[in-house]
Amino acid sequence: MNIVRSWREQKIILKMWFPVLRDEDFLFEPGERESMLDRLAAKLSKTRTELESLFAELQLY
Structure with missing residues (x-):
């Protein structure tokens, strides 16, 4: 993933x-x-894969 933000x-x-x-x-x-990523995933009721996709989406937002 290319980190832009x-x-x-x-x-x-x-x-x-x-x-x-x-x-x-x-x-x-x-x-x-x-x-920290595990805590975020739990708080948002997301899997780690979903959370990683969310971070990838942030780079495009």
Whole structure:
């Protein structure tokens, strides 16, 4: 995937699309990115594959 948007931009767009998300949902320590993605997937009731597709879609938005 070609990353075009900054992490900050991606968070803003996701929070617009899913008002249930908060800044705290995006926090992670180095090496804990996977656990953050799992939390986001659970909170949005999406599979990891669906979540990865969502991030890919963000690059086109």
